[in-house]
Amino acid sequence: MLAVTDHVFDSATRVTAGDSCWQGRTSEDYWAFVGPFGGATAATILRALIEHPQRAGDPLSLTVNFCAPIAQGAFDLDLRLVKANRSTQHWLVDMTQGDAEVTTLATAVFAVRRPSWSHQQAEFPEAPAFEQTLPYMKMAAPWVRQYDFRFVAGEPKFGGAPLTAPASAFSKMWIGDRVPRKIDAPSLMSMSDAFFGRVFHARGELMPFGTVSLTTYFHADAEDLAAEDITRVLAVADARIFHKSYGDQIGELWSPQGRLLATTHQIAYFKA
Amino acid sequence: MLAVTDHVFDSATRVTAGDSCWQGRTSEDYWAFVGPFGGATAATILRALIEHPQRAGDPLSLTVNFCAPIAQGAFDLDLRLVKANRSTQHWLVDMTQGDAEVTTLATAVFAVRRPSWSHQQAEFPEAPAFEQTLPYMKMAAPWVRQYDFRFVAGEPKFGGAPLTAPASAFSKMWIGDRVPRKIDAPSLMSMSDAFFGRVFHARGELMPFGTVSLTTYFHADAEDLAAEDITRVLAVADARIFHKSYGDQIGELWSPQGRLLATTHQIAYFKA
Numbered sequence: 001m002l003a004v005t006d007h008v009f010d011s012a013t014r015v016t017a018g019d020s021c022w023q024g025r026t027s028e029d030y031w032a033f034v035g036p037f038g039g040a041t042a043a044t045i046l047r048a049l050i051e052h053p054q055r056a057g058d059p060l061s062l063t064v065n066f067c068a069p070i071a072q073g074a075f076d077l078d079l080r081l082v083k084a085n086r087s088t089q090h091w092l093v094d095m096t097q098g099d100a101e102v103t104t105l106a107t108a109v110f111a112v113r114r115p116s117w118s119h120q121q122a123e124f125p126e127a128p129a130f131e132q133t134l135p136y137m138k139m140a141a142p143w144v145r146q147y148d149f150r151f152v153a154g155e156p157k158f159g160g161a162p163l164t165a166p167a168s169a170f171s172k173m174w175i176g177d178r179v180p181r182k183i184d185a186p187s188l189m190s191m192s193d194a195f196f197g198r199v200f201h202a203r204g205e206l207m208p209f210g211t212v213s214l215t216t217y218f219h220a221d222a223e224d225l226a227a228e229d230i231t232r233v234l235a236v237a238d239a240r241i242f243h244k245s246y247g248d249q250i251g252e253l254w255s256p257q258g259r260l261l262a263t264t265h266q267i268a269y270f271k272a
Numbered sequence: 273m274l275a276v277t278d279h280v281f282d283s284a285t286r287v288t289a290g291d292s293c294w295q296g297r298t299s300e301d302y303w304a305f306v307g308p309f310g311g312a313t314a315a316t317i318l319r320a321l322i323e324h325p326q327r328a329g330d331p332l333s334l335t336v337n338f339c340a341p342i343a344q345g346a347f348d349l350d351l352r353l354v355k356a357n358r359s360t361q362h363w364l365v366d367m368t369q370g371d372a373e374v375t376t377l378a379t380a381v382f383a384v385r386r387p388s389w390s391h392q393q394a395e396f397p398e399a400p401a402f403e404q405t406l407p408y409m410k411m412a413a414p415w416v417r418q419y420d421f422r423f424v425a426g427e428p429k430f431g432g433a434p435l436t437a438p439a440s441a442f443s444k445m446w447i448g449d450r451v452p453r454k455i456d457a458p459s460l461m462s463m464s465d466a467f468f469g470r471v472f473h474a475r476g477e478l479m480p481f482g483t484v485s486l487t488t489y490f491h492a493d494a495e496d497l498a499a500e501d502i503t504r505v506l507a508v509a510d511a512r513i514f515h516k517s518y519g520d521q522i523g524e525l526w527s528p529q530g531r532l533l534a535t536t537h538q539i540a541y542f543k544a
Contacts, residue, residue, distance in 0.1 A: 060518060061485040061539050063335045065379050067355035067362040082366070082374050083339035088484070090339040090377055092364075094354070102354050105362055107337050107377055109485055109539075113516035117544040119438045119474060122512035166391045202391060212360070213333040213381055215487045217520055217539045219513045240394035240524070241491045241532045244385035246332060248489055248535055250522070252512070260513045263520055265537045267333050267381075267489045272389040 007181045008146060009190070013044040015051070015077060022048050022077040026070060030143040035070045037143035038211045039193030043186040045093050045106050048077050050185065056089055057112035058221035059185045064106045065213045071097055087112045113221045124258040125236050127152040130174045147194055148232070150174040156196055158206055169198040169239035175253075176232030183230050183261070185218060188253055191233060192216040192264035198239035198249050199270040208271040212246070216264040220255075228255045245269055279453045280418060281462070285316040287323070287349060294320050294349040298342060302415040307342045309415035310483045311465030315458040317365050317378050320349050322457065328361055329384035330493035331457045336486045337377045343369055359384045385493045396530040397508050399424040402446045419466055420504070422446040428468055430478050441470040441511035447525075448504030455502050455533070457490060460525055463505060464488040464536035470511035470521050471542040480543040484518070488536040492527075500527045517541055 012027030030040035042064045049055055076096045083090040088111045095104035127133070133150035138158075154171030175191050197209040220228070237251040246267055253262040278286075284299030302312035314336045321327055348368045355362040360383045367376035399405070405422035410430075426443030447463050469481040492500070509523040518539055525534040 061337075063337075063379060063485070063487060065333075065335075065362055065381060068357070082377055085340070090337055090374075092377060102362075105354055105364060105379055107335060107379055107485075109337060111484075111518065113518065116517040116542070117475070117514065118516070119514045120512070121438070121441055121474065121510075121514075166393070169393055202393065203389070212383075213335070213379075213487075213489075215335060215485075215537065217485075217537070219515050219518075219520070221516060224516075238393075240392070240535060242389065242391045242393075243491050244390070244493060244496075245388040246383065246385065246491075248491070250535075263512060263522075263537075265487065265489070265535075270388070 007177070007179060009177055009181055009187060012040050013047045013186055015044060015048045022079060023074060024077060025074050026072050028142060029146060032141050032143055038066060038214065039190035040143065041070065041104060042193055042214060043190035045077065045095065046108070046189045047186045048079055049091055049093065049108055049110070052079055054081050055110060057087070057110040059218050060109045060111040061215065061217050062106060062108045062189060063213065063215040064104060066211055067105055068101065068103045070103045075103065087114070120260055122252065122260055124254060125172055125234060127172060127234055130232055130256070133174055146178050148176045148178050154201060156201055158200065158204060160204060163204040166202045167204055169202045171195065171201065172236045174232055175235050180231040183228065183233060184225055185222070188218065188262045189216055191235065191253060192251060192262055193266070195235070195237035195249060195251055197268060197270065198237065199242055199247050199272065202239065202242060203272060209268060211266050211268045214264070214266040216262055218262050220259065220261045225261070228257060228259060230255050232256065233261065242270065245271065279449070279451060281449055281453055281459060284312050285319045285458055287316060287320045294351060295346060296349060297346050298344050300414060301418060304413050304415055310338060310486065311462035312415065313342065313376060314465055314486060315462035317349065317367065318380070318461045319458045320351055321363055321365065321380055321382070324351055326353050327382060329359065329382040331490050332381045332383040333487065333489050334380045334461060335378060338483055339377055340373065340375045342375045347375065359386070392532055394524065394532055396526060397444055397506060399444060399506055402504055402528070405446055418450050420448045420450050426473060428473055430472060430476060432476060435476040438474045439476055441474045443467065443473060444508045446504055447507050452503040455500065455505060456497055457494070460490065460534045461488055463507065463525055464523060464534055465538070467507070467509040467521060467523055469540060469542065470509065471514055471519050471544065474511065474514060475544060481540060483538050483540045486536070486538040488534055490534050492531065492533045497533070500529060500531060502527050504528065505533065514542065517543065
């Protein structure tokens with residue numbers, strides 16, 4: 001294994017098969033303020049599933065529920081194929097640490113995707129080219145430094161005067177790995193949690209925040225992604241409501257050529 | 273128990289606690305073409321969780337993965353509280369039939385929702401009043417007859433000449449129980465799967481179709497819903513892409529007074 005030449009994302013999401021379950025370690029490269037970046041955790045789970053010898057087909061959906069804080073260090077992943085038929089697989093994954101404390105619970109569907117009628121109703125969100133968009137430079141947490149964010153709309157401006165009215169939660173941005181890496185399902189999974197908290201945008205300030213449940217749907221299989229052959233996506237994110245300490249997020253990840261690759265939704269806690 | 277006066281929805285979603293897990297039966301009233309209506313299954317799971325003695329707080333999110341066809345008759349529900357803290361609970365549910373074959377896998381988050389800053393960014397989808405909108409009369413499957421659908425936009429028109437171009441997948445409609453019943457979390461859960469397949473709208477015809485994974489987020493707790501005191505919702509549904517036999521759906525359920533009660537997303541199989 002040429003670990004020294006591995007992309008930092010591949011090192012961060014690596015798992016190894018053990019006797020009863022799979023093991024991994026949190027990555028300092030993708031650390032957030034009080035735990036690993038949720039996108040890296042979700043991508044680690046997805047990658048373990050993809051590498052599982054029983055896996056068939058491509059990821060169709062992954063739901064990750066963040067049950068408890070994940071401590072720095074080792075974790076176990078228990079991957080269970082709950083049901084399978086000719087074309088789909090249903091998986092259940094739990095991530096545990098220490099004395100089998102569940103930190104993360106996930107369900108996934110994999111599918112062998114067959115040719116069909118195809119129609120993309122959503123409109124490609126037009127944007128200036130990546131090269132003509134300025135990089136986002138405020139990178140407080142290690143995980144943010146792993147990405148090259150280039151905001152087209154809704155660049156966050158935190159720390160100014162308090163807003164007199166809520167600002168828009170909408171953002172449009174290019175997202176690529178800081179060290180370019182070809183887009184695959186695990187990187188889409190990670191990027192689908194790489195939007196900053198929508199409540200930060202709406203309130204123009206940072207506050208305690210945490211994703212509770214995240215679901216991403218994949219609209220491109222490995223063959224489609226290989227054909228795109230890209231290292232970045234154009235992404236949009238928005239929110240519809242913040243109420244009684246929880247708010248939603250909805251997002252889309254597009255190839256620069258205009259293909260919708262993944263859609264994502266989450267509900268997150270905030271304290272404000 | 274005054275079963276004879278129960279609403280048909282309450283009869284359909286009833287479960288009883290047994291020794292090791294909970295039991296229920298599929299309902300003929302909410303039958304679809306080849307199995308129970310997925311919304312009724314999801315609502316049954318949610319109701320069992322709400323009635324569980326260890327449950328605390330209100331539903332925040334429910335993800336239901338439909339793993340295998342559900343046969344008419346009895347099923348078991350195994351409800352497991354995976355993790356809990358002072359304000360949130362993470363649940364794992366599996367529905368089995370016969371020789372412990374898993375038909376349905378679900379994860380849920382419950383939360384004690386505390387007062388916070390509140391902001392509804394999404395705009396209420398204006399519509400003529402329920403009373404001024406005509407009921408939808410084409411009710412092929414039993415479950416459809418349990419609802420009073422009144423389309424404001426995107427009423428499905430199936431069985432005409434094949435479309436020369438894809439039609440819009442967008443619909444806006446009133447949804448209430450046919451026999452009016454106060455909106456609660458289980459009925460929101462069920463209604464969040466009560467949109468007709470978006471691919472039917474886009475193609476103007478029916479075809480083999482099945483929801484694979486459904487997630488609904490709740491933006492109102494029991495207290496909020498009690499204050500609304502409503503028997504119907506204004507709903508919108510749309511899709512972004514249909515590709516390689518799977519398509520997405522996104523939906524919103526609003527109170528007539530303009531409060532966003534729930535948002536929902538699903539990925540579904542289609543054959544076309």
